[in-house]
Structure formats: structure tokens, C-alpha cells
């Protein structure tokens with residue numbers, strides 16, 4: 001066994017790990033980046049980038065489908081599956097290639113290949129070939145898709161999102177289990193590319209939404225286009241020749257068996273901490289085995305161990321991994337002088353159509369923090385001018401404000417241009433703007449943002465009428481999982 005020493009050992013060379021490495025190096029420390037899997041990051045290899053490439057192909061196909069409504073008749077569309085998947089993989093490889101190049105450019109002494117686990121506090125063993133003695137450690141091991149064992153037993157046609165980006169052609173049919181972000185983004189894209197798709201939700205949830213009004217509208221809009229089966233449980237997945245037989249049970253108790261080429265399991269991702277032997281790390285963990293940590297410093301207790309990115313399961317998103325990694329790496333370098341880093345206003349976007357965005361505090365969070373003491377403004381995009389012009393007049397935006405202070409708290413939205421409106425609203429929250437100050441801002445014409453103004457005006461009106469004390473408890477804010 002080889003023995004090495006370093007100031008900061010970073011487990012995982014994904015977005016969070018690379019960010020931590022750069023921060024530790026910038027502080028003048030000797031940092032070692034340990035990676036067991038392929039370089040390139042989850043985001044570039046099998047996450048954000050290939051999924052958006054697939055969605056862009058689907059948007060091109062969908063534009064042809066909607067063109068006749070504008071009086072434009074493009075003729076019969078032909079989707080060339082191998083060409084679609086070739087572009088997805090080619091562009092994906094290009095994005096991931098830049099990251100790999102970057103890692104390859106790092107000094108050899110700063111990189112270690114293999115899977116790390118704790119042997120003792122401050123001591124890691126990497127694939128049984130190297131022991132690393134590190135004064136400080138950053139855990140940045142990402143997350144892994146959850147695939148129940150009883151479904152996986154049906155064989156290789158039961159897949160998770162990684163497999164989609166290795167396809168060389170589009171399949172004929174896919175059952176998508178889960179209506180979270182991955183299920184909806186990939187399910188809708190595949191449907192638009194001509195694949196027979198059905199989505200199965202055990203409850204009524206849609207991506208990251210929690211506001212019942214936005215959820216209900218988003219569900220209705222998505223169901224106009226997609227075969228979404230809410231409140232439907234998977235009973236079994238069985239191999240059947242070249243297909244899979246999927247048996248499901250709906251809320252009425254009716255069982256149904258259907259056949260698909262693949263079952264795409266998209267029921268969430270779990271923090272990748274199980275094989276780390278954290279029981280030997282000398283830190284406190286929650287009942288799922290995830291280290292307890294401070295979200296402003298990323299420090300686990302008072303130890304010299306820090307955790308960043310999907311591994312801590314706080315907000316498993318790329319910008320969060322980058323920010324958390326930077327804070328963790330910086331604080332690991334300066335330990336024990338650990339300082340709070342910049343944690344930005346939460347922002348999450350699902351690249352579905354309608355797009356889904358949540359900014360600042362969402363409905364569920366406010367139900368807990370404000371106990372019915374927040375005002376709501378609403379706009380439906382059904383009659384919003386610019387949205388109608390573009391034939392994208394679907395969805396709802398709900399904005400939240402605080403009685404008394406008039407402070408803008410957050411928003412949930414499913415509707416046109418949500419990726420941009422989400423940013424606008426998250427920036428307003430982070431800037432601490434009041435609803436009145438937001439209404440003083442410029443609004444052009446005709447733009448989707450005029451819909452935001454309508455919602456803000458509605459919110460400003462609601463803020464004038466605080467409910468009498470004591471306030472009513474919040475209505476049910478957990479409309480199903």
C-alpha cells in the first residue's frame with residue numbers, strides 16, 4: 001500500500017469536488033482530488049447537458065407539430081432516431097471533454113484514481129492501493145439513481161437516466177416511473193420525438209412544485225399532451241421476450257398490464273455516501289447516514305470534514321454543487337477558521353413545456369415558516385398577451401409576499417419562459433425587494449413579464465388585507481408525493 005499525505009483530500013471529482021479543489025488550491029494548500037469513476041462530471045456526462053440536448057431535439061420536432069396552428073405547414077416530419085442520439089452523444093462528449101481536459105491538466109500529484117473510504121478520522125483508503133493521510137477532507141461524492149431491486153431484477157431493459165444518453169437510436173416505447181424533474185423532462189422529450197411514452201406517478205406530484213394551484217394547472221396542461229397516470233402504483237415489472245410487462249394499479253384499485261421496450265426509473269437520486277464507511281469518520285450522521293453539517297460553512301459538526309453537492313442531498317442541482325464545493329474547499333483550507341460562505345436564493349428550473357420554476361421560498365416552505373401568514377398573487381397565462389401570441393398561453397404563476405413588511409418571498413410557476421422569469425424573481429428575493437419596489441421596475445410590452453406584473457399587482461392588493469389574528473392554519477400544502 002502506498003502512503004501519501006496532503007492538506008485537503010477531496011473525494012469525488014464532480015462539479016462540487018472540482019470547485020472545492022480550486023478553492024483549496026487558491027488558498028495555497030496541497031489538495032488531492034480522488035475520483036473512482038470517469039472524469040467529466042455527472043452534469044456534463046449524464047445530467048444537465050445531455051438531457052437538455054435531447055430536449056432541444058424534441059423542441060425542434062414539437063415546433064413542426066405546432067406550426068400548422070400558425071398557418072405554417074412544414075409537411076410530414078421524419079425523426080431520424082440515430083441522428084438525434086448521435087448529436088446528443090457528440091455534443092455531450094464535447095462538453096464532458098472540456099472537463100476531462102481540465103482535470104488532465106492538473107498536476108499528477110494532485111490526482112488519485114480509485115474509490116475512497118474512511119479508515120479512521122483523517123485517514124482514507126483508496127481502492128486498497130493507497131492510504132491518504134489528510135488534515136481536512138471534503139466529501140463530494142454526488143448521488144446515485146434509486147432503482148428498487150425488485151424492478152432491476154427484470155433485466156437490462158429496466159434503466160435509469162444514464163442509459164438514455166448511450167442509446168444509438170430511439171426506442172419504440174418507454175414507461176417512465178416518477179413525475180419528478182428527470183421523469184418529466186425525459187418523458188416529454190421522448191414523447192415529442194415519437195416514442196410511445198406513459199408516465200406513472202404514485203401520487204400527484206410534478207417536478208419540484210408544491211403550490212396546489214400551480215400543481216393542478218400544470219398537471220392539466222401536461223395531461224393535454226402526455227399520457228400521465230397519476231396515483232398509479234407499480235405492481236410489478238417482468239421480462240417478456242424483447243419487452244417488459246409492466247403491471248400497475250390505479251387509485252380505484254384497477255390493475256393493468258402494458259408492454260414497453262424500456263422502463264425508465266426516475267424516482268429520485270440518493271446521496272452517494274453508503275460505501276464511504278462514515279461510521280469510521282468520527283462525525284454525526286442522520287438516520288439516512290448523511291453527515292450533519294452547517295449549510296453556511298458545509299462543515300460536519302466541528303470536525304475538519306466538509307460535505308458539498310448532491311452528497312448532502314440539500315439541493316441536488318448543479319449551481320448548488322458549484323457553490324457548496326467552493327465554500328467547502330475554502331473552509332477546509334482555512335480550518336479551523338471556518339466562515340459562512342455565500343448561499344444564494346434557491347432557484348430550480350425544470351425544462352419541460354410548460355417550463356417549471358421555483359424561486360425563493362416555495363409554498364410548502366412558507367406554510368411552515370409563515371403559518372398561513374403570507375399573501376398570494378396569481379396570474380394565469382391563458383389570456384396573457386405575449387404568451388397567447390406565441391401559442392404558449394398555458395400555466396400559472398403564484399407569487400408570495402409577507403404581510404406587514406411587504407417583502408417579496410418567492411414564487412412557483414409553470415408557464416412560458418419560466419427559466420428567465422425564475423431568475424428575475426430569485427434575484428428580487430435575494431435583493432430583499434418589496435412587492436411595491438418590484439412594481440416600480442420597468443416592464444416592456446408585449447412581454448411575458450407583463451404576466452408577472454399582473455401577479456405582483458394581485459399580490460400587492462392581497463397584502464393590503466392581512467387576515468385577522470390568530471391566522472388560520474395553512475391549508476394542506478402536501479398534495480401528494
Ligand SMILES: Cc1cc2nc3c(=O)[nH]c(=O)nc-3n(C[C@H](O)[C@H](O)[C@H](O)COP(=O)(O)OP(=O)(O)OC[C@H]3O[C@@H](n4cnc5c(N)ncnc54)[C@H](O)[C@@H]3O)c2cc1C
Nearest residue numbers: 012014015016036037042047048116142309310316317318
Ligand atoms: C438527468 C439529469 C439531469 C440534470 N439536469 C440538471 C439541470 O438541468 N440543472 C441542474 O442544475 N442540475 C441538473 N441535474 C443535477 C446535477 O447534475 C447535479 O446536481 C450535479 O451534477 C451534482 O454534482 P456533484 O459534484 O455533487 O456530483 P457528481 O458530479 O456526480 O460528482 C461526484 C463524483 O464523485 C465520484 N465518487 C463517488 N464516490 C466516490 C468515492 N468513494 N471515491 C472517489 N470518487 C467517488 C463519482 O464517480 C463522481 O464523479 C441533473 C441530474 C441528472 C441526473
Ligand SMILES: NC(=O)c1ccc[n+]([C@@H]2O[C@H](COP(=O)([O-])OP(=O)(O)OC[C@H]3O[C@@H](n4cnc5c(N)ncnc54)[C@H](O)[C@@H]3O)[C@@H](O)[C@H]2O)c1
Nearest residue numbers: 178179180181182183202205266267268269316349350481
Ligand atoms: N432541470 C433540473 O434542474 C434537473 C433535471 C433533472 C434532474 N435534476 C435533479 O435530479 C434530482 C433527481 O431527479 P428525479 O426526477 O429522479 O427525482 P425527484 O425527487 O425530482 O422526483 C422523484 C419522483 O418519483 C416519485 N417516486 C418516489 N418513489 C417512488 C416510487 N417508489 N414509485 C413511484 N414514484 C416514486 C416521487 O414522488 C417524485 O415525484 C432532482 O431532485 C433534481 O435536483 C434537476
